[in-house]
Amino acid sequence: MSLNASVVQSTTPAQTGIRYVTGKKMIDCTGADPVDDPVIVIEDGRIKQIGNKHSIRVPDHAEVLDCGSATLIPGMLDVHLHTMMFNCLTFHNFRVAQWEITPELQQMYGLFHAQLCFDMGFTTLRDMGLSASRGLLVREACAIRDAIEMGIVEGPRMLVAAFTSITGSHLDLIQPRAALRIGFQTADGPWELRKLARTNLLQGCDVIKTCASGGGGTDKEEPDIRNMTQEELDALADEAHAFHKILAVHCFTPQAQRMALKAGADTIEHMVFCDSESVDAIVKTGTYVTPTLSHRTDHAIDLRREQGTSQFVLKKMKGLQHNCFETFQTMYKAGVNIAMGTDMGFDPEMGTNASELALYVDLGMKPMHALQTATINAARAIKLDKDIGSLEVGKIADLVAVGGDPLQDIRCLQDKKNIQIVMKEGRVYADRRPGKSTKNVVNAEPGSWKIVDYL
Structure with missing residues (x-):
């Protein structure tokens, strides 16, 4: 199986x-x-x-x-996005939304965001989890997946990831430092991380998501900060694989990439920094990497600015942009296995997933290869290629x-x-064939719904 x-x-x-x-x-x-x-x-x-x-x-x-x-x-796949995040398409200010939106309403938005992607031909999504003031909301995300599978609501096939990371990691700092953290959200040391992984798996997740380095979209944290020891990362890989699940590792640096490969990670998330040693190792192992370039564009940065993102983060995102594009070109030329992922969450707009493929082509990827990143490559990355892709x-x-x-x-x-x-x-x-009666998954046109500023 x-x-x-x-x-x-x-x-x-x-x-x-x-x-x-x-x-x-x-x-x-x-x-x-x-x-x-x-x-x-x-x-x-x-x-x-x-x-x-x-x-x-x-x-x-x-x-x-x-x-x-x-x-x-x-049917296309996006194997790195965050449908349960506070997306700019439906929330005017994500910091307000973090405190004023109930988990129940947030879950409804998660379904809505998934349906927006489905309506645009993305029949499979790998939701990469979140960290919110009310917890990791793994059960809520899994309920969306299950309701779709049961035929209660229409939507894409979904795999749900759960954040499983250390205290003060990049994934933890998606919330403001001063935020109250409800429930068992982070863990430290191999055995406590095993407990968090097992808790997330018990709640129904398909993927263990962790991080080995800092990131780009959070305050007061640089990308080269190590987010986990090798022993901790090894423990998570062992737990994920013991339960026949996937381990996805957020990596911004060559050091983090090498740690992820040593642990046996199934996918490496993001293309930001690299060196020849890490690229060669990724090619040798055949590990799939998701670029998530849509999240690095000027358009995404402008959307973050409109939402009230701090100048520190905006400057950091712009500063990383060139590195992301250059690393993509380096990895593609070297023969790295690439699976399409957008990192949509706060930005850009849900349903615009295919814009990621245009970025790949603009950076020199052949159109056939770009289309394969969102089909057969993505299916292979999440180990569903026997059935889809x-x-x-x-x-x-x-x-x-x-x-x-x-x-x-x-x-x-x-x-x-x-x-x-x-x-x-x-x-x-x-x-939506010409001359036919139109059937949509989502009938509301973008921007026609109320943008939530407060409740």
Whole structure:
């Protein structure tokens, strides 16, 4: 059984019977050449057969989902974002929101944020956790995941991570230093960290998220501060793997990268600083790294400024920007396995995940490779590639029909009207094909809802 087999054993009713999906082109994201005039046969939520109009005959009276001139691609994944954070799309001031939003309302926003991403073709999300004044809110995030899986609400497939870090770590300092910390939020020493990991796992998380270095979006903390001893990190890796779960490690520095690799981390989070030794080691182990460049753009910094983020943090984020982009280019050129992650939380806007791919292309990545970071690479990073991440016979029918060709213009994935079909497990959740009755996951247009300033 794969590490996260339960994640893809959804109880959500799949599309039963046989359905044929047609389009102008198909990019299966295995690396093969695109297929013209594709025909995909789906039965009981999985792909039964793939060919084209010459090799597969569609029977008379068959159920056909005709996507016209659209390009068919796999459902996309964002494997590093924070749906339960106080996002600037729905909160005017994240510091006010931290104190005035109840955990129950925050959970509703978490679902809303996940649905905004789903509506844009992201059928799988790895939520990387949070630290709030009311605790880590692992149960609340897992309840969103479970409600989606059970078919109570519509949304993407989700993996939930739980913060498991030391006192005063970067993940702890996401809250102001003076904030009261409710419950068991941080731990120190191998055995106390094992206890926190086990507590988070008991509450239902799929991923243990920790950090080995400082970060960029918090006050009074530099990136090169060590956040954990090797012994502590080894203990968390052992606990995660003992329970057949993933360990994701926040790393800003080469030292942190080397520590994570030594511990056996499954994924390294962020691309900020590197050296030749750490890059070579990452390539050798095949460990996946998530760049999270959307969080480093001028647009993201401007959004933080509007929310009242301190000048210290804004200056630090701008100062790191060049290093992030340069490290991405270095790692890509070296052959590092890259899985798409945006780090959306406070910023930028939920649902704009695909803008991350445009950044990759602008920095020199081939469009096919960029698309693979959000499909097969991302699925491999979270150990779900046997079921999702590409359009192949036997895999779950997660599929997006795109108005345009991402290999010619990767930015076509950023416009909602181009995301014409969003299918998960053989069921259509969004249908915006030209000339058809529009079906959305989220009907509210961006900015049409009330931006919370106080309650």
